Amino acid sequence: MLTKDLVAASSKPLLLSILAGGESYGYEIIQKVRELSGGQIEWSDGMLYPVLHRLERDGLIDSEWKEADTGRERKYYFLSSDGRKAIKTERHQWLAVHNTLCKLWKIKPASI
C-alpha cells in the first residue's frame, strides 16, 4: 500500500492518464486504479471527487451528466486540451524520478 502522501501526489497523473483513454466516471475510475495497480493503490471513494473537482476547476478536465446504459445518470469526466498537455509534463517528471531510482537500484529503467 502506498503512503498517504504518495497517493495524493500520484492522483493527478493517474486521473489524467485514465481519462486520456476515454471519458469515465468516479466509480469506474476507482475500479480501474485498483485493478491496474493490483490493489496496491486503494483510493477511498469519497476522496476522489474533491480531486476530480479540483482538476476540473484548473481546466484540466471537463465533466458532463450523461445517461448510462442502465438508464441512470452519471457524471462523466473527460480530458481537456490543457489536460492533455499536463500529462506530458507529469509523464516527464514521474519518469525522471522513476529512472533515477532505477539507476540507483540497478533495475532496467522504463522506456520513455
Next chain:
Amino acid sequence: MENQTRFDLNAAIDNWRNELAAQPNLAPDDRRELETHLRDAIARFQQQGLNDEESFCLARHRVGQPQQIGEEFVKANTAAVGANVPSGGIFMNFNLYKDFLAAPLELRVFAIFSLVVTILGLALPILGPKHLLEYIIPFTGWNPALGYMSGLIMSFSIIYIYAKFPPLLLPSDKQSMAHRALHHLYTKSVTWLLRLGLIAPLAVQIVFGLLYDDKLPDNNFGNPYLTVSPWRPVWTVLIPALWIAILLMAPQNRRTPKRA
C-alpha cells in the same frame, strides 16, 4: 425475497441522502454525484452475491462518512478559494510580481521589452537630446512604441478587470453545474482576450507600417520628419511580426495570468 422485507434498500439510501444533505459543504451536484457512486457500488456488491443490507453497508463504508466527505470537499474548495482571496492593495487579488515570475519565458521577455520600449518612446523625445525624433522617426515611424504600449495597457486592463471581477469561484460550496460552465467560459474568454490584447496592437502596427511605406514621398520636402529609411520595415513590420510568432508559439501552460 426474504432480505428485502427486513431491509429496505431504498429507505436506507434515502436516509443516507438526508445525512449527506445535512453537510453544509456539499453542493447539490456533489451529493448527486456521490449518490450515483453509492448506487454503483451497491449494484456491484449485489452482483457479487451479497444481499441488499450487506451491499449497502459495504458501499456506504467505501464512500466514507458523510461528515468526513464534507470536510474533504471543504479542503479542496478552500484550496481553490485561497487562490482568489484578496491580498489587499490596489491590485486587489492578484500579485503582479508573482504572476510575472510564473509566466512563460517568452511572455516575460516580451513584457520587459514592451515596458522598455514604452518608457523610452515616451521619455526620450522629451528628456533626450534635441532633434532625437528627427533621427529616430525615419527608422521607426511616428509612434515607435505604439504597439507595445497599447499591448501593455490592454493586457493590464484585462488582468485588472479579471482580478476585480473574479469568476464565480468564491461561493464554491454552492456551485451548480451552470456556475461551473460559466466559470469555465469566463476563464477561457479572459485567456483569449489577453492573447488578443497582446497580438492585436502588434498586428495594427504592422498594417500601418505596410500602408505608410507605399504612400510616403520619395523626397522629404525639406522636412526631416518625412524622411523614410529603407530600414524602417525592420521596426514597423519585421520585429512586431517576430513577436507575434514568438507569442503564438509560447507554451500556454498557464490558463490565465492570475493563477500561479
